[in-house]
Every structure is written in structure tokens, then in C-alpha cells.
Amino acid sequence: MSDAVRTLRVHRFKRGDDAPRVEEHLVPAHEGTTVLEALRWIQLQEDPTLGLRHSCFHASCGTCGVRVNGRERLACVTRLSDVEGAVIVDPIANLPVLHDLVVDMAAFVARFPQPHPIVRESEFLPESSPADGIDDHERYEDCIECGLCLSACPVAATDDTYVGPAALAYAQRMIEESRGGDREALLHWADQDAGAWRCHAAFECTEACPSDVRPAQRIMALRRELRGRRTDHDRAVPDRPATVTGASA
Amino acid sequence: MxxxxxxxxxxxxxxxxxxxxxxxxxxxxxxxxxxxxxxxxxxxxxTGRHHGLLHSGARYAVNDKESALECIEENTLLRRIAPGSFEENDGLFVGLTDEDMAYLPAFLEGCEDTGIPTQVLQPDEALRLEPMLNPVLKVAVRVPDATMDAMxxxxxxxxxxxxxxxxxxxxxxxxxxxxxxxxxxxxxxxxxxxxxxxxxxxxxxxxxxxxxxxxxxxxxxxxxxIRPSPGVMLAVRGRLCNMVVNRLHASGDGDIVVPQRALSIVGTSSWVVEDPDDLGVPADHVQRMIDEGSMLVPAVREAPFRSAWSAARPLIGSRDDADSGRELxxxxxxxxxxxxxxxxxxxxxxxxxxxxxxxxxxxxxxxxxxxxxxxxxxxxxxxxxxxxxxxxxx
Missing domain, CATH: 3.50.50.60 (FAD/NAD(P)-binding domain)
Structure with a gap:
């Protein structure tokens, strides 16, 4: 446990400021000190007005998503010792900044198909087996709605109408095991211009996801489902053009 | 408005x-x-830092019946008004030692008094439900605990x-x-x-x-x-159990493992502080979570570390009361x-x-x-x- 002092450069912005600024703090650090602990130290010891979101402290709530030296990270499980040199902390990208490191999650939630129910019942009750077509228990329900995938997405950076990886992963999960939900409506939603076909398959979202949801693979699965459905459609209704669902691809 | x-x-x-x-x-x-x-x-x-347990009340059934009654009532009610927010995974109280077994009659009686349903499982039945349990267990009691999302x-x-x-x-x-x-x-x-x-x-x-x-x-x-009484919790990667696993004994450190998505949470310790903003995460408490947690589910010891943190309980009691907060x-x-x-x-x-x-x-x-x-x-x-x-x- 060697004590050290680390440099943090933190994005600061309050309403009415002309432009964001970078504020430097020297923060005492131990071997296991996390970025969140360092930010909390700044808040408690030097500047109580530093705005940051946090709740669970163990990568389960998704509130403390930030960019650390340009990479999407949960502050609560990112150690200062894993970062070389100065630790630069910015809010996640592709969502409006409310203040400092806080983004407006309303703009994240608004991307999801409606309704956006809570779909966690049980991971695997011993007496039940997974639904047909599901090999394991890697589920959308692992998503902690942190927004890191959206922040990392190169398409979302240039197109704010794109619903983004988390919402598409959610739709795919609900289509995979709909449990009474409206599968057709979700497929239609995913087939929109701003939906599954807008993804460029950069897989940055899967790279950024701290919860192993693998949104990119789910978007690809969604496209396979949509393609298959269209082929079925063509067979069932031969005089109907394949583009009837309005896909742009 | x-x-x-x-x-x-x-x-x-x-x-x-x-x-x-x-x-x-x-x-x-x-x-x-x-x-x-x-x-x-x-x-x-x-609120957001707790281990995500929807209490059945069984933890309090012997020593704090008022809390036990509150818990089982709210447990039932919350499932009704917040459908979809809870895993239907139940919990086990696992007895490992003769001392734990000596606690069993009072535990079952306390649960019965407070209306908490129980089902006593023999070791082989419990291991069939939860294969990662410590195989030396002597008994397990199934109760309606559940996992929730703490936020x-x-x-x-x-x-x-x-x-x-x-x-x-x-x-x-x-x-x-x-x-x-x-x-x-x-x-x-x-x-x-x-x-x-x-x-x-x-x-x-x-x-x-x-x-x-x-x-x-x-x-x-x-x-x-009020006494701010923090506890340390530990998260390891991997869902090591599906049900909530508790130690069958009077409340103590590291006596619960709560599965949360693809993590397992071990809790918790208890001490008393002056300032609820300044908690720290004492290393010896983290080690105790590993040691005690792995008594319940041995895989805790080898599982990859994810996080350790502290949360301050708001326990009622004057400063002259107990030092650890456990007795409050x-x-x-x-x-x-x-x-x-x-x-x-x-x-x-x-x-x-x-x-x-x-x-x-x-x-x-x-x-x-x-x-x-x-x-x-x-x-x-x-x-x-x-x-x-x-x-x-x-």
C-alpha cells in the first residue's frame, strides 16, 4: 500500500459558463484507490460543488460512467493504478452535459422503445430451464444502463437520432425471450431508419460495456432476425416488396 | 407543481x-x-449502496422481532406494487457448525412467530439447489428472501x-x-x-x-x-449462487452472499463513525468478507475481485449505546x-x-x-x- 499523490484533470462546467474548463487536483492515492474514490475525495476535501453521479460503488447501478483518458469506464471499478500519468476525467459523450461530469440520462432513456419495462425476474431458478433458443444466462438484464456503449458509439457521435446500442440490445433481448411482450412491435421498432441498420458494426459498444451485455453482437442478431423475417414475408406475401418495413439497408 | x-x-x-x-x-x-x-x-x-437484499425478515426473527415483522410484511407488499423489480430467487440460511445447529430451533420458532415461511432442507437437497454451497453444511432453511436492484x-x-x-x-x-x-x-x-x-x-x-x-x-x-454505522461489502465476479445465501447464526460479519446479475455480493461488517461522508474501506474488513463469505460459498475466495465499498446505516441509538452498531x-x-x-x-x-x-x-x-x-x-x-x-x- 504505497501512498502516492496523483494528478486528476476534471471536466468542469456549470450552467452559465462560457465554456467547459479543466480543473487540476492533486489527490492522495493508495494501491486500490478508484477514480470514483478520488473524485469523492475532491468533492469532500476541496470542492463540494463538483457534480458527479454515483450510487452502488460496485458496477451494478451504472451511474458513475465517465471517460478516463478518453476511454469509457465506470469510475467505481477503475483504479488510478491502471491509468498512466495524469488521470483525465470527462463526462460520457453523446448525451447532453447537465454540469461537470453529470449527463442528462433522460436523453438516454428516451431512446428505448416504449414501454421500457424492468425485465428481471430470475436469472435461472433451479427448477426452470432457459427458454428455447437460449444457451446460457447472458442476458440483457445484465445491462446497467450506464450509457458507456452510447458514448463509445461512432454512429451516435454523428447522428443523434440513432437509438444506439443499449436500446437495440434491449429490444433484441425482449424479442429473444418476449415473455408476453409484443415481439412484432419491437421488430418493427428495430427496423426503423434510426434502428438496427444504422449500426456500422464497429463493435466499440461491446468493447466499452462493463457488464458483458455485448450490444454489438445483439444488434447483429437483431439484423439476422429482421432479414429472416423479411424472407418469410416474401414467401408468405409474394407481391409485397421486401422494403415494405421501411428499412434503409 | x-x-x-x-x-x-x-x-x-x-x-x-x-x-x-x-x-x-x-x-x-x-x-x-x-x-x-x-x-x-x-x-x-x-440506499444505492446496499447489497440488494429484499429481506424476508428471517435475519431478525430471533433478536429483533419488530424488524422481522416489518420485513415480511413489506417483502410481500413490495412484490405486489413493484412487479418485475425482484428476482424470485428466495434465500437459504445455511448451518455449518454445531453452534449453528444449536441456533436452528430458535430460528425456526422466531420465523413461525413472525409469519415468515420456512422450509428445512437436508444437505443433499440444498446442494442440489445450490451446488456451490460449502459441502460441509448440516442444514439449510429456505425463506422468501429475494434480490432487488438497490437503485x-x-x-x-x-x-x-x-x-x-x-x-x-x-x-x-x-x-x-x-x-x-x-x-x-x-x-x-x-x-x-x-x-x-x-x-x-x-x-x-x-x-x-x-x-x-x-x-x-x-x-x-x-x-x-442517530449513529452512522458503516458496513463493508465486497463484490466478486461470477454468479456463484442463485439464491441469497445467509449464515444460520446470530447476526455477524460476512454472513450473507447476494447474487446480483453476474456478480456476487458478500456483506457485511459493522462499526460506528462520526461523519457518514468519511467511511473508508478498512482492508481487514475486506479480508473478513472473503474469509467469512467463503465459509458459505467457498468459490468466493478464488473469484475475481470487482469492488469493495462501505455504506453507512442510519441506526437509531444514542452515542452511549453499543460500539459496533450490531446491537442496535x-x-x-x-x-x-x-x-x-x-x-x-x-x-x-x-x-x-x-x-x-x-x-x-x-x-x-x-x-x-x-x-x-x-x-x-x-x-x-x-x-x-x-x-x-x-x-x-x-
């Missing part, structure tokens, strides 16, 4: 944890105008309160409680986003700040007998400071736990309603809550 209309009494709630959110929901349904202020993100203090379940109360007209304001610090002539008339607050300082006038202020409630009460010149009751208390301290218009709700948030709010809202002349009964037992995402809606 809030549900009650312009002429309804205005209640200012300080503190955006589970209790404050549930109280905002309850009072809004009773026709009050509600404003809630929170200095950070909602649930950022204690998103409480957020449903915020979501519903907001939809019904409550003003829920975060990033707002309370600078002072406005007090004159023994009457509280609101609070002086500073908005962290704009830097602006303003007054929020209120007919009544509720202090719902959990372990911070002593600090906030002092602003109104009154004392609240986990039940809650509403304090009308007009009665206790001669300060009108100021109520503190504190103590309790995540599982009892709605019940705490009901009792507190009864007191608030009586003081403000609101005559609508509590409606939160029947009102199904909106999804957590509605809490973010503009």
Missing part, C-alpha cells in the same frame, strides 16, 4: 434516498404539494411521485433550515448547477437524510439520536420535533432499511398528515409503481 393544487400544504423533504422517495410518493397521493431536495444523484447516499427499485417511488406532480430536485444542497420563533418555515438551498442560493418555503420540512440526519437536524437546532435495532423512527424538542414544522424519519422504505414512509406520512390536517388515508399499499425509467422523464 404538485398533485395537491395551489392551496394544498407544501412539504419539503430533505434527502433523496429510498425513504425520501417513498415519502414523496405517499404524501403526493395524500394530496400534499411535495418538493424533495437531494445534494447528489438520487439513492447516492446509503432501480427505490427509483420507482421517485418515478411515480414525479408523475403525480412532486418536484424532485437533485444537485441541491441544503445550506440551512429556516427557523424563527421555534417554527421551521422552509430551507435555504443552493443549486449546484446554477450556483444560485434560494429559499424554499414549506409548511413542514421532513429530514429524511438517513445517517446524515443528525447533521441536518442540527441546522434546526435539534438533536437526533434495525427498525425506524419518526420524530416530531414539536413534541420532542418544541420545534414546530420539523419531522425526522430515520433508521430502517431498504426493504421497509414504503412502511417507513407510511408511518411518517401519517404524522405529517395529522400535523397538516390532510385527511386522506395512505394509498401506497395498493398503488402499483411506474417503471424506474419514468424517474428520468422530463
Amino acid at each position: 404538485s398533485g395537491g393544487g395551489d392551496s394544498a400544504p407544501l412539504v419539503l423533504i430533505v434527502g433523496g434516498g429510498g425513504t425520501g422517495g417513498a415519502l414523496a410518493h405517499d404524501l403526493t397521493l395524500r394530496g400534499a404539494r411535495v418538493v424533495l431536495v437531494e445534494r447528489g444523484e438520487f439513492t447516492s447516499g446509503t 432501480r427499485m427505490p427509483l420507482r417511488f421517485f418515478a411515480t411521485a414525479k408523475a403525480n406532480g412532486a418536484d424532485l430536485l437533485n444537485w441541491v444542497d441544503v445550506i440551512d433550515i429556516d427557523l424563527a420563533g421555534g417554527v421551521v418555515s422552509g430551507a435555504t438551498v443552493r443549486d449546484q448547477v446554477t450556483g444560485r442560493q434560494t429559499h424554499i418555503g414549506a409548511d413542514l420540512v421532513v429530514n429524511a437524510t438517513g445517517p446524515w440526519s443528525e447533521q441536518v437536524a442540527r441546522m434546526a437546532g435539534v438533536d437526533v439520536p 435495532s434495525r427498525t425506524f423512527k419518526t420524530i416530531d420535533h414539536a413534541v420532542d424538542d418544541g420545534v414546530e414544522g420539523f419531522v425526522t424519519i430515520t433508521g430502517g432499511k431498504g426493504t421497509t422504505l414504503r412502511g417507513m414512509a407510511e408511518v411518517c406520512a401519517d404524522v405529517v398528515s395529522r400535523k397538516l390536517g390532510l385527511d386522506m388515508p395512505c394509498a401506497t399499499r395498493e398503488t402499483v409503481l411506474l417503471p424506474h425509467t419514468a424517474a428520468y422523464a422530463a
